[in-house]
Amino acid sequence: MxxxxxxxxxxxxxxxxxxxxxxxxxxxxxxxxSDLSVLTMxxxxxxxxxxxxxxxxxFVFSLCFGESLGFFGNPATYGALNDVYSxxxxxxxDEAVVPGIPGLLFVAYQGMFAVITPALMTGCFADRxxxxxxxxxxxxxxxxxxxxxxxxxxxxxxxxxxxxxxFAGGIVVHVTAGFSALGTLFLVGKRPDEHKENAVPHNxxxxxxxxALLWFGWFGxxxxxxxxxxxxxxxxAVNSEIxxxxxxFLWLVIDWxxxxxxxxxxxxxxxxxxxxxxxxxxxxxQPWGAFVxxxxxxxxxxxxxxxxxxxxxxxxxxVWGVHGMGxxxxxxxxxxxxxxxxxxxxxxxxxxxxxxxxxxxxxxxxGKQLVATVFCAVYSFxxxxxxxxxxxxxxxxxxxxxxGLDLHEHGESAYNHTPPKAYVPExxxxxxxxxxxxx
Numbered sequence: 001m002x003x004x005x006x007x008x009x010x011x012x013x014x015x016x017x018x019x020x021x022x023x024x025x026x027x028x029x030x031x032x033x034s035d036l037s038v039l040t041m042x043x044x045x046x047x048x049x050x051x052x053x054x055x056x057x058x059f060v061f062s063l064c065f066g067e068s069l070g071f072f073g074n075p076a077t078y079g080a081l082n083d084v085y086s087x088x089x090x091x092x093x094d095e096a097v098v099p100g101i102p103g104l105l106f107v108a109y110q111g112m113f114a115v116i117t118p119a120l121m122t123g124c125f126a127d128r129x130x131x132x133x134x135x136x137x138x139x140x141x142x143x144x145x146x147x148x149x150x151x152x153x154x155x156x157x158x159x160x161x162x163x164x165x166x167f168a169g170g171i172v173v174h175v176t177a178g179f180s181a182l183g184t185l186f187l188v189g190k191r192p193d194e195h196k197e198n199a200v201p202h203n204x205x206x207x208x209x210x211x212a213l214l215w216f217g218w219f220g221x222x223x224x225x226x227x228x229x230x231x232x233x234x235x236x237a238v239n240s241e242i243x244x245x246x247x248x249f250l251w252l253v254i255d256w257x258x259x260x261x262x263x264x265x266x267x268x269x270x271x272x273x274x275x276x277x278x279x280x281x282x283x284x285x286q287p288w289g290a291f292v293x294x295x296x297x298x299x300x301x302x303x304x305x306x307x308x309x310x311x312x313x314x315x316x317x318x319v320w321g322v323h324g325m326g327x328x329x330x331x332x333x334x335x336x337x338x339x340x341x342x343x344x345x346x347x348x349x350x351x352x353x354x355x356x357x358x359x360x361x362x363x364x365x366x367g368k369q370l371v372a373t374v375f376c377a378v379y380s381f382x383x384x385x386x387x388x389x390x391x392x393x394x395x396x397x398x399x400x401x402x403x404g405l406d407l408h409e410h411g412e413s414a415y416n417h418t419p420p421k422a423y424v425p426e427x428x429x430x431x432x433x434x435x436x437x438x439x
Contacts, residue, residue: 003087004100010229011101011109017220018112020213022049022119028210028272029123032265032317035202036404037127038414044134048119051138056111057081060142064110064150067092070158073151081107092156098227109224110150117146117173123317124181128188131409133397140387141180145380149176153372164372165334165359167236168225170280170327171376178324179377181315183384188398190314199316204264211268215244218275222282235354236282239290240275243282246294247274247301254302269322273301276326281334284355289337293330301326324377331373334359335366 026045030038052060059075066077077092078084081104089096090103098106118138122129129137152159153166166172191199201207222240226233251270256262277297278290285293305321315321338361343349346357359365391397401408 001089001096001099003089003102004228007100007228008102008105010233011105011224011227014220014224015105015109015112017217018109018116018224019217021112021217021221022046022116024210024213024217025116025119026210027206028214028268029126029317031203031206031208031210032123032201033126034199035414036406038202038206038406039412040131040405040409041122041126043131043410044122044129045119047135048138049115051135052115052118052142053111055139055142056114057107060114060147061107061110063143063147064114065090065092065097065155068151068156071148071151073147073155073157078107100228106227109227113169113173113221114142114146114150117169117177118142120173120177120323121181121184121319124315124319125184125188126316127191127405128398129184130395130397130399133391133395136391136395137387137397140391141384144387145176145180145383146172149376149379159372162368162372163359163365164368165284166280166331167283167334168222168279170276170331170334171373174276174279174323174327175331175373175376176380178320178322178327179380180384181319182313182324183381184388185313185315186385187388187392190312191316201265207265207268211271215271215275218244218279222275222279226283232283232355235285235287239282239285239287240278242287242290243278243294243297244271244274246291247271247277247297250295250298251302254298269318270298273297273322273326276323277301277330280327280331281337284334284338284359286337286339286352286354292337293333296329296333297326300329328373328377332366332369335363335369336361338365 022045026042029045030042033041057080059079061081062075062078063072066073066075068074076082084090084103084107086102086104088103089099089101090106091097097103118141149172151157153164153172154160164171218240219237223233223237226236248267248271251273252262252267255266274294274297278293281289281293301321304325305315305318308315308318308321338359339353339355341360341362343353343356344360349356388397399405399408406413
């Protein structure tokens with residue numbers, strides 16, 4: 001199939017949108033922490049763009065989408081972008097991996113997912129992770145957690161062949177990041193009580209700005225996962241808007257009832273929960289399904305965030321409750337709310353089918369989604385904990401000087417105010433002139 005200019009233009013835009021999400025995450029998380037740790041939080045998001053991108057182009061893309069070796073893709077298939085071109089489709093086993101768009105564009109688009117996924121975890125262990133071990137952790141995590149799951153679900157691995165579906169990253173992105181984040185808490189522990197008591201968002205407008213950038217980018221995240229412009233992309237984008245809007249408003253209502261006032265921070269968190277929950281299903285469901293997922297995201301994610309606090313686990317920015325459980329819920333419910341069996345045959349499917357020939361709702365599909373999602377959650381939790389234990393043996397993960405990591409880790413401060421100068425009163429002109437006249 002020849003390169004389609006419309007699909008290519010669409011995917012270029014979506015790539016840029018997803019790239020924008022990582023700076024958006026930096027603002028979102030940065031606004032939620034104290035003013036003494038905001039640079040550390042933003043730094044952890046931005047540096048992921050460097051580490052993940054370098055590794056992605058050298059070998060991690062090939063681990064994800066190369067010829068399957070079982071656990072990984074073959075790192076030699078596309079290592080250092082071997083056989084990846086800007087004017088030809090990406091080929092594997094003499095077939096186009098994604099028809100109609102250049103292979104190099106597909107590499108770039110998928111690379112944006114690899115960039116933001118480890119950064120999602122940082123909100124969980126805020127104020128409790130040194131920068132040097134964080135760099136090593138991101139590199140190892142991409143190889144040991146992200147790459148296998150990307151290959152198994154998206155890159156032709158055994159779960160994809162079995163029939164498990166994940167449209168835009170409910171399993172590959174949100175469950176891996178969310179449950180890995182939960183695993184980190186069993187090593188980094190809690191923040192000191194005085195820091196937790198003062199842990200209020202230092203800049204709510206940053207949180208709102210980050211939410212806006214993330215929501216905007218999510219149209220490329222979910223809409224672009226159709227990998228072509230067309231009806232599936234439209235459904236994914238609209239379903240994302242519906243789920244986010246429903247969860248935003250319901251989260252606001254719950255906060256209003258529980259806390260007595262509507263809060264902007266709660267509204268923003270609700271929108272992100274809705275977007276995370278609809279991600280695995282966005283291109284497989286009708287708009288009514290997105291409405292259902294918006295309600296499910298609000299109730300279940302809100303309860304999970306509160307439940308974790310009852311258990312005494314200090315997930316600083318509710319990463320597990322929002323991203324981990326959002327992706328978990330959406331991935332499983334996909335087996336219940338996908339299009340019906342009439343959409344199973346692509347050639348004979350009715351016109352209203354969102355993604356004919358891909359997935360239909362059934363008890364069997366629900367079982368497959370459940371098994372894959374639970375497996376991902378357990379795997380991510382265990383492997384992340386083991387990785388951190390190993391890293392901690394080489395270099396301490398938790399900082400000695402907790403709270404105010406900006407100065408201790410980076411030697412910078414987010415807000416450097418110029419000290420005021422002493423006020424010198426003006427000398428009145430008439431006094432001066434009068435003195436001269438006397439002389």
